[in-house]
Amino acid sequence: MSQRPRLAVWKFASCDGCQLSLLDCEDELLTLAGAIEIANFPEASSAVADGPYDLSLVEGSITTPHDAERILEVRAQSKYLVTIGACATSGGIQALRNFADVKDFVAAVYASPEYIDTLDTSTPISGHVAVDYELHGCPINKAQLLEVISAFLAGRKPAVPAHSVCIECKQRGNVCVMVQGKPCLGPVTHAGCGAICPAYRRGCYGCFGPMETPNMAALSREWRALGAQPRDIKRALRTFNTWSEPFRRESEAHAD
């Protein structure tokens, strides 16, 4: 039993949804626990074993001086480090502070700002340490999480497609919502959710972040042709993956 690889799950600034995805694997969880030793997963267990760990799953972004130190420690104890979700991979919705003055944000929420110790920015894990694999999504797809863990156990590369949500719409048999006049971020968004929003008759809102080499300018032209205002485009790009380079740059091209 002691030969099983050792797993750790870490949390930084986040909603807990991505690590919950692991507990949401109701049918696979006990089997998984037989194949891998869950050595450090505080949300699920009060038995926390010391490192080093073979596989670390990291949720959340870096937003405090303490967390900026803690991630270095996590990296030092981890052979293979995977970020799970939009916060860890691109900074999350809390990266909206990167466009503003964080002092104004603190003052808007807290009566005594001097009690709050926070950084000016929310940044992805890759901005602080080397990351071995990034899993996209807000939240991640649990089937993809199982694929990443299975691939790790088998010593192979995860089979996670890098195309856009458009391909998933075709696979699911969705009628294109853009053709029906609804602005959609699907053409520039990384696959992985299974094209849920178009299946529910709304445009994709980009929660899996940008695909590889998205054509952002062409998408904005399509949105304008459908009647979207510059403010609508800017808002749509400034959500859960706002600090990813393609979304950030394109959002800056549109007025409030």
Place this chain on the structure above:
Amino acid sequence: MPTKTIKVDYLARVEGEGALDLHIEGGEVTAANLRIFEPPRFFEAFLQGRGYTELPDIVARICGICPVAYQMSAVQAAEDAFGVTVDGQLRALRRMLYCGEWIESHGLHVVMLHAPDFLGYPDAIRMAEKHGDAVRKGLALKKAGNSLMALLGGREIHPVNLRPGGFYRVPSKKELAPISDDLKRARDLAVELVHWVASFPFPDFEQDYEFVALRHPDEYPITGGRIVSSCDIDIAIAEFENEFEERHVPHSTALHAMVKRRGAYLVGPLARYALNYDRLPQSIRSLASESGLGPVCTNPFRSIVVRALEIAFACEEALRLIANYEQPDQPAIALEPREGTGFGCTEAPRGICWHRYDFEADGTIRTARIVPPTSQNQPRIEQDLAAVAAPLAAETDEIIRNRCEQSIRNYDPCISCSAHFLDLSVHRS
């Protein structure tokens, strides 16, 4: 007697990051501070300037365990500000979706996070070595809640289907049929779960709580009602700020909520149950009685039984709503934004989740205020901790620490509400 400090530096089996400091002087507990160091994410700040249609997608990200609670309070606030009421089958669908979240969130807490405390295991996976059947059934129950959320919301974590005015897409009656079979099985599993958790050993620990929950004329409260308390509060949702206030304390990134006139209060399953026992169907009241519960439960360790009862209720309620469901003509009612203030309050699994938004004429958010359940319970958790630790002051740190951690988990605290959680330190001198 010496003065000492007991610390728990990172609380396990809670959602989010927190710690606890306990100060013991001359055999007396002089302070119990729940330190929440969850990094703040400033939702109320970055909601300023966003559109009302974006609200449910953004506030969902406050919590991955109870996203529907945040979404539902937010869409209600927008509807309140713009003068529309969502009722009929659209309202029934919302209640159905919320039942899914109660089943999933309570199922996670009861089986995976809380039950191991009573049986002496560090987690559900190790508990499964001796109690495999109970853990597998608990997982199946949780899965039924998730399936209901995925069907109505698109996915279980951060559902995409809710919007101000209704939904993007509503299911046909036929689509709901298969989930009905899942929920019938889940209902039976929930009854077994109630009996299993009711057999756990509970310490004698009764507390005098001011319970606060929603109360509705004819429903066990989930999506609406008035805010009532076991003392004298009976107010409309819009009047919350007259009776309650939030204080910022140095040891927590969660604000502490208080009844202005009195202090700490309790929200969540114990409060909902005590204030709305008469709104539960006879089947659930009988189940309560079989499991040794009267109409009021003031032992927080028994909250696990009340949560299991609420799972059984949520399964029955969802089945009732599905049986009466007729597909609405439109997935949403028309909505015209206007300048004004709106309020929303719903029963998250952990207690009332209150929202207020001021909107500009085009529906842009001017200001936002969100009061999550755990920040409301935090002062009351600290009082429980002091009371739990007091008779144990002469015991070893290990004994005190274990009992305190268990007391905190009685509340199913969810600290990831950005706003808002735990690590135990015992300081003795």
